Amino acid sequence: MSEHISNVTFHDRVDDALRNQILHTALDRATGRFQSLRANALAELQDADVVRDRARLIRAHTLSKLDTYLEQFVANVEKAGGHVHFARDANALNEIVNEIARTRNVRGVVKGKSMISEETHLNHALEAEHIRVVETDLGEYIVQLAGETPSHIVAPAIHKTKEEIGELFHQKINIPYTDDPALMTAAARHVLRREFLDADMGISGVNFGVAETGSICLVENEGNGRLTTTAPRIHVALMGIERLVPNLDDLSVMLQVLARSSTGQKITVYTNLITGPRQDDEGDGPDELHVILLDNGRSKVLATEVAEILYCIRCGACLNACPVYREIGGHAYGSVYTGPVGAVLTPALEGIAPWSDLPHASSLCGACRQVCPVRIDIPRMLLVERDWATRAGKLQWWLRLGLRMYSFTVTRPTLFKLATTAGRWGSRLVGASSGGWIRSLPPPLNGWTQSRDFPAFAQKSFSEQFEASRKK
């Protein structure tokens, strides 16, 4: 997650995204569709609000006793014959995976979707050891062939058109050009099937760990998750330390809201519950199971004002609902986790200094909070992090100066009246030629008008109007 593109600013990336018409159309279609599917699916769920309250309570409760549940989970995974590893940070996790691969003569790896592996840049680390890594979720596979990164938690390749994907498949997997999604899907199945059968290690993510049983739950639609965790002789499962639920009943509650919020399905096609490697008498399945628990800043976030972001179950609903995400897409954020959740999580995990723009990438409209299946108050935390950014001295000098002048003025009534009168006449003069809107301001105020217009002041100030209405 440390791959902050320092030479391209956040504003440049946003500008690029806004100019990209293809991206715009794709985002519009995808987020619009996901939103309506989600709304229908939740409308069909009886007592949806009660279930969401319960889901929130489960997440909050689990985190409040995280140490206890983690120890229980670890003991039960081990009892089922699995190995558990803790990784304090991204490097530690990559080193653990490489060590497992090295000692077991692993040459080929197939991967199911895992945000943790994106967070630690695991693919690079494995490839540096000359291990072949193949993404197997269709969207992730497309993104990997293109040498890009996912732009959406649930639909990694929504930024690409079928024509672009057709050209990509033609170039990279040597099939005749086609833009028919059915033919492209069949081609991917054919190529990836060989990879599954030939891989030594399968790496998957984890949606939930169940403390009471030591099971990991993995939900997916394609079957690549099942193949990744069944065909290769070694299964490595990557999960964040916060990703637990106490027991199976709690799991069933979380599963009621996860798929509905994410893709609008009642449940995903495959809900895998994996408890240890294959048992001695079982004919198939992996010989070894390794569960790697990644901290990478989470245990410290728990003590901050944004701990609530750890309730997140990665459904992606807040991305689809966010008017900012819908305009700029995932890549413009520059971080692994994008959209409203990413804008809070990224500065929380990595510090505000390199990511001070992200909490500002929101209009605080509250749509994210409204759709969140566990009702995370994202706008509240965006404000907290804006405060962090200010305290860290991430405010531009002119804004700091302006705010100081503002607070000096507004605390002095006579001065305030004088200033608003001046502002009123000045702004009306400038805005007269453009319908009451000011299109550009002189520096340093042009920072504001670069990406938005500023309305001219009203003819009468509020206090004047107030006085007038009182006299009536």
Added chain:
Amino acid sequence: MRDDKTLVLSQIRESLRTAHLPAARALVPPRAAIAQGDRAQLIENFRRELEPLGGSSYLARNDEQAIAVVLQILGQGDGREVLTWADEDIPVRGLGAALSLNNYARLDVNLPADAEGRKRKLAELASAAAGITGAMAGFADTASVALGTSATRSRLASLLPPTHIAILRTSDLFPDMACFFAANPHVTRDASNLVFVTGPSRTADIELTLQRGVHGPKFVHVVLVD
């Protein structure tokens, strides 16, 4: 990495001393799961839910009907090799005999211990035309079938072939997953792999166009035996 475990757990404990977690309180166990619903209603719900997902369901009154349905589905393809669970794990008497009578070969799904032998075996199994399994339960609200592994119930039978036929006793239908867990609290101890399969494998990763059969079976048939 024992150091990392100690480090992470002690950091969590330190953070929890001052943590503010909105809405956190003790988890009171929920009301007991609802008892089994009306059987006919469960069957109807299950079949109604499966259809829009692209799966097929059949209601067989007895074992003979169920076997006839299975043979008919197999007859639609041209392969003769099938992956199956053991006879005792499929709730229909006489299926094994009917398969061999009709010249279907049941491949052995046990993977050898050595790495290269395992890959060769997997490649062999990948050409099977269909997989036939039982199911320990069905969930009526989502049309899911629960498949748990054992020595005689393989993962691959419901995963590798393009067609999966699951045979489910209607008495094993539950209203939903929560009821199933309530009735089978130790299910994950007995099966190292428990999967709830809900219709055919699908993706919408290319321009949100729905495609079935991307990595798992494209055709899922559930034969309900009453």
